[in-house]
Amino acid sequence: MKRVLIIGSGGIGRRHLKGYGLTGRAELAIVEPDAGRRAEAAQLFGISEAYPNISDAPLSSFDLAIICAPANHHVALMTRCAEAGVAFMVEKPLSVTMDGVDAALDLVARHGVVARVGYVRRVAEEVIALRQQILDGKIGTLRLAYLNSSQEFPKYRPDFQRTYYARPEMGGGAILDAASHLFDMLIWLMGRPTDVSCMFDRLVLEGTDTEDTCLVNIRFESGAMANVTINQFQKPNIAAFEFIGTKGNLLLGHSTLQFADDDSGEWKEKRNYMDGLVPVEAHQARFRLQADAMLHAIEGKPCWLATLDEARDNLRIALAAKQSWLEKRIIAL
Ligand SMILES: NC(=O)c1ccc[n+]([C@@H]2O[C@H](COP(=O)([O-])OP(=O)(O)OC[C@H]3O[C@@H](n4cnc5c(N)ncnc54)[C@H](O)[C@@H]3O)[C@@H](O)[C@H]2O)c1
Numbered sequence: 001m002k003r004v005l006i007i008g009s010g011g012i013g014r015r016h017l018k019g020y021g022l023t024g025r026a027e028l029a030i031v032e033p034d035a036g037r038r039a040e041a042a043q044l045f046g047i048s049e050a051y052p053n054i055s056d057a058p059l060s061s062f063d064l065a066i067i068c069a070p071a072n073h074h075v076a077l078m079t080r081c082a083e084a085g086v087a088f089m090v091e092k093p094l095s096v097t098m099d100g101v102d103a104a105l106d107l108v109a110r111h112g113v114v115a116r117v118g119y120v121r122r123v124a125e126e127v128i129a130l131r132q133q134i135l136d137g138k139i140g141t142l143r144l145a146y147l148n149s150s151q152e153f154p155k156y157r158p159d160f161q162r163t164y165y166a167r168p169e170m171g172g173g174a175i176l177d178a179a180s181h182l183f184d185m186l187i188w189l190m191g192r193p194t195d196v197s198c199m200f201d202r203l204v205l206e207g208t209d210t211e212d213t214c215l216v217n218i219r220f221e222s223g224a225m226a227n228v229t230i231n232q233f234q235k236p237n238i239a240a241f242e243f244i245g246t247k248g249n250l251l252l253g254h255s256t257l258q259f260a261d262d263d264s265g266e267w268k269e270k271r272n273y274m275d276g277l278v279p280v281e282a283h284q285a286r287f288r289l290q291a292d293a294m295l296h297a298i299e300g301k302p303c304w305l306a307t308l309d310e311a312r313d314n315l316r317i318a319l320a321a322k323q324s325w326l327e328k329r330i331i332a333l
Pocket residue numbers: 007008009010011012013031032033034037053054068069070071073091092093118119120163164171177
């Protein structure tokens with residue numbers, strides 16, 4: 001059994017508590033400053049070790065920490081873990097500005113601490129299949145991607161005006177909160193980004209200081225390009241990710257992957273990786289897969305969860321996207 005400390009027991013912290021619990025490989029403890037939330041999480045997950053603050057926890061007695069506080073706290077919490085020599089997984093995004101990021105990453109490297117970032121789609125079966133088919137050369141050389149993820153966010157997160165989402169300085173908004181997942185997919189599949197341009201705005205949602213819409217263009221070292229489009233108010237829930245190569249296209253629509261390599265208008269090899277599963281349960285199941293992947297990582301086994309360096313590139317895309325629209329220019333990273 002590994003001693004695992006969940007830092008922050010809000011929405012995502014509870015998914016991790018459940019996920020690690022289901023592995024049967026973890027003894028769980030929590031840090032949660034909000035007394036009501038702390039007591040509720042402890043009761044829900046049968047936890048006897050619960051601390052109000054990271055300074056109260058015997059940090060170096062843990063094998064792994066999962067940082068689930070809002071992103072403006074991530075640098076300070078990563079620094080604490082690195083200083084105590086504790087492996088960690090930090091939730092996305094890595095931070096909300098570049099302040100302190102490089103110093104924290106240096107510290108992690110110097111202490112030889114295993115660290116990954118919680119871009120959960122890397123354990124989704126359909127994304128792994130998409131990646132494998134691209135690596136196998138099914139669409140030739142990947143040159144272009146169009147990613148559209150748009151849905152009525154308030155329906156899925158009714159408390160959105162009261163969470164970090166409403167506040168840019170806490171990591172909220174379409175770019176840092178939502179597009180960040182898609183940037184990770186692109187970094188995983190297309191490599192290092194070099195240039196970014198963007199438009200964004202709050203077009204519809206009320207009661208936040210953050211953008212609900214973004215149109216982001218990214219160029220990669222390979223010369224390939226991608227467009228990431230998000231709106232968080234439309235009624236239909238669209239997740240359509242198209243990858244275009246020299247020999248064909250792969251299209252991932254939610255969990256359905258399909259392929260085309262002619263102009264017949266027909267898509268082939270259509271497979272829904274969630275067929276027969278309840279979407280909410282399938283999503284929760286990913287947190288168990290991610291927990292297992294992280295527990296493998298601390299045992300020295302191979303692990304393909306996002307690295308801190310990849311998450312740093314991701315954050316630079318997000319910050320460049322904002323800068324691009326504010327300064328009305330393309331940003332070289
Ligand atoms: N991977 C995903 O799919 C996914 C989904 C949602 C959120 N997230 C990320 O997870 C993080 C938290 O999001 P959430 O939705 O759980 O937010 P939340 O507001 O529901 O919960 C955050 C919790 O952290 C606690 N907290 C605040 N400061 C703390 C500190 N210094 N130490 C310990 N706990 C502290 C808060 O009291 C709260 O209970 C964000 O970075 C967010 O982007 C990831």
